[in-house]
Structures are given as C-alpha cells and as structure tokens.
Amino acid sequence: MALIHPTAIVDPKAEIAEGVEIGPYAVIGPNVKIGAKTQIGAHTVVEGCTTIGQENKIGHFASVGGAPQDMKYRGEPTQLIIGDRNMIREFTTLHTGTIQDQGITKIGNDNWIMAYVHIAHDCVVGNNTIFSNNAQIAGHVHVDDHAILGGMSGVHQFVRIGEHSMIGGASKLVQDLPPYVIASGPIAEPHGLNAEGLKRRGFNPETITALKQAYKLLYKEGLSFEDAKKAIASLADQKQSTEAQTAEKLRIFHDFIAASQRGIAR
Template sequence: MIHPTAIIDTKAELASDVEIGAYSVIGPEVTIASGTRVGAHVVIEGPTAIGKNNRIYQFASLGAAPQDKKYAGEATRLEIGDNNTIREFCTFNRGTVQDAGTTRIGNDNWIMAYVHIAHDCQVADHTILANNSSLAGHVHIADYAILGGFTLVHQFCKIGAHVITAVGSVIFKDVPPYVTASGYDASPHGINAEGLKRRGFSAERIAAIKRAYKTLYRASLTLEEARAALDEQREDAADLDILLEFLMTSTRGIIR
C-alpha cells in the first residue's frame, strides 16, 4: 500500500491499510489511522494525527510549522479527524503555544484545492471550504459552514454553524449562525434557507430563524436590544440557542 518511492520516517505510525502515493514524505511523529489514502507528492510533518478514511490528494502540505514570527520551534500539533476530503495543494499548519497549541479539523469535511488553514484554526464537522479559501490564524469554523471560493477570513474571526459565504468574500468580523454573507468587507444578506432545507429543517424552524434574522438585522435595534428580543424568541425556537451563544461569545463583533 506504500509506493516504493515514498519516504516514511521510522518514527511515523501508519495503520496497516494506509495508502501512500509516489514521492510522498511522511515525517516523524505522524500517525495515520485505518483507511486513509495519501496521494503522490504529499508532505506530512509532525506532530500530526490523521484519523480514519481520509482522502488526501496530491501536492498537499500538512503539519508544517506555523507562519507566525513568534513561533520558536515549540512542539505544537495538527489534528485531522475522520472521513475528510483534502484536495490538491492544501496547506494546513500546526498550532502555536500562544493559543491551544493545536490546529484541528474535525470529521466529514470537504476541503477543495489550494485551501489554506493557518495555525490554531478550529474547523468543526461537515464543512465545505471551496477552492482558494484561506483562514488566517485562530479562526473557528462551526458545523455545516460553507465558504465560497476565494473567501478570506481574518485572524480570530468565527464563522457560525450553517453559514454560507459568497465567492470572493472577505470576512473581518464574526458571522453569526445561519447567515448568508458576501462582499468586501462582508455584510449579511439573509439566511441560508436552502442549506437548512437540505439538512432537514422544517418550514417552521426556518421561519423562526428568519424572524430572528429580522430582529438582529432589520429591526433597528442595538445589539444588546436584539439579544434581549432573541432571548424571548428562543423559548419557542431551540435553534436560536446557538445563535444567542454565538452573540454572547463574539470577541470581534458581528457583521452588520
């Protein structure tokens, strides 16, 4: 399952059925679990842990040192979960000791060509990062978020669950759950209703989220006033819990 031209460090740990393509280099302190396939000319540096059934395409670079001037060789990590697709020329960097020390990608993510995930980013599950999307350091991406091609996300920003961004969006502030965002810098343009339908949200649930969006963005309320109104609305709409939690924990402020 390992091409004879691949270079595997003796300190790497690979499950017996892992596939490694031609001319790939797997460094020390790299672990790769069962069912994962690594294409040709891939470089994986450690410490990096890769889970089960991932498909990593040719020319990806995973686990390299963070692009941070403060980095001084500390033993930080990259962790990748299960069932991810990582396409050509992706670059994922390890974390820094100034944050959690670990860059994490969860499960079932679809990550297209030329995507960059910088140090200390936290990408959850079931996301789609389209071609040439770039995450600066310390960015958090929640479940089912979709970033359109060439979306750029400023450091420390958070992208909420079920968000979708248009092609070429530039994100300087946090994007709350369910919101559709586009532009430079990005602004809100309604909710991701089609995505919610595809994930099984009922018409009633989507209507409650639309009402919450109007409260947050169309009612001419301050953010504090909108939070209070949303707190009342969530008594009949559990989907607003993650929206309110997001608003309470935002540190960069939200797009408005």
C-alpha cells in the first residue's frame, strides 16, 4: 500500500504504485504515474503528463511536471519522464517538453539533482549525473552520462554536454562541451581533461593518456577544427588493433565534436 499523508491532495486518476510515500500538503495531478517505493516530499507538486519510476526521492517544495516556460506552448499534452533511483532535492523545477522538439523532457537513472536546480523543457539527462545546487539548464539541452554541473552554473539552450565532463561552479556554458573535458569561467572555457574523474570511474591509464592526446590535438596544437577532427579519428584508428576500449572512447570524443551544431567550447 502507498503511504499518503492525510493532508496531501492526490487526484483519483493518478496511478500510484505500491510502497510510494507522499508527504504533507503534496499535490499529485490526474495524469501522473509514480513507480514503486518513490518518495514525494512535503508541499511538492507533481502535475502534467508525468511518469516517475521506482525508488526516487523527491524533496520538499519541488515542482515536477510543470508547463514549459516557452511562450509558444499552447497546452499540448507533452511529457516529463523520470527514471529510477534519482535523488531530486528541494525547490527543483522540472518541466514537460514542447511540440517544437520531441515533446518529452527525459531524466534517466541514478542522478543526483541538488536544491534549486532547474531542468527546462525538452532536456535529455542521462544516468549518474550530478547537478549541484542552483545549476540551471535551458530548453533542449542534452546532458550525457556521468557529467557534473557545478553550483550556480548556467547552460544555454540547445547545448550538449558530453559524458564524464565537468562544468565549474558559477560558469556559463554557451557551446557544446566535449566528453571528458573540464570547463569553467564566466564564459566557460576548457581547462584540461577530467582525469581524476576518469580514474575514479575505472578508465585505464592507457585510455586516459590517449584522451589527453586527443584533447591536445583539439585545443593545444594550433590545428584547424577540421584538421583536429581528422587527427583524432586517425588516433582512434591506430588504437583499434591493440586497445579497443581506448579506440571506443576516442571515437566517442571524435563523434561528439563532429556532430556539434553550436560549436565547441574553446
């Protein structure tokens, strides 16, 4: 049975799984689905076409599934989908998508989302990310697995953030941040490879060394963007026969920068 505080307002059409806990004065709308053992804190509002997976912990006063802050929005039934085992702390705001994109804002599994974080419409957040206090991402931003956003950082709409990258606190990111790279500053600039983070996540020394080479080719050798892409692709090819894992990570790095539409943070 779900444990629902008597002061909470839960629409009878909402789908509440077993083991869900809903705190005092929370409000749950009619088009909401909440998976087993998820906890909803006091005064939190969950509305819109929102699906929440299992074993999430959502803090007090959060706003989950609110309408997108987009002046083109006309009430279309867009969605917010949240995976499993996410920690979502107090006063966060997570909005549904718009029909100008896929109509879905999506958050994966095992993310740590701290207080006052804003995740706007049509964003796609992967797994195992960290959003520090007051990190804010605008609409249509994609954040890949294991990325870390520092406190009070802001991300421009349509920006992509690569896997295992890191944005420093109080930084403004206006272009794509490649995988494995640390960036910071008033307008975020790259400051090397996230080598310590990669070590902690089990990357072997050979892979880290090769990624440092790729970073230098992109940022330190004075190559044009096109020449840097070719050099990184060649490096991946060289590693394929002896270090398949390293070659795979190099290709992820190459493919990310090759697909960039906004340009790379440089």
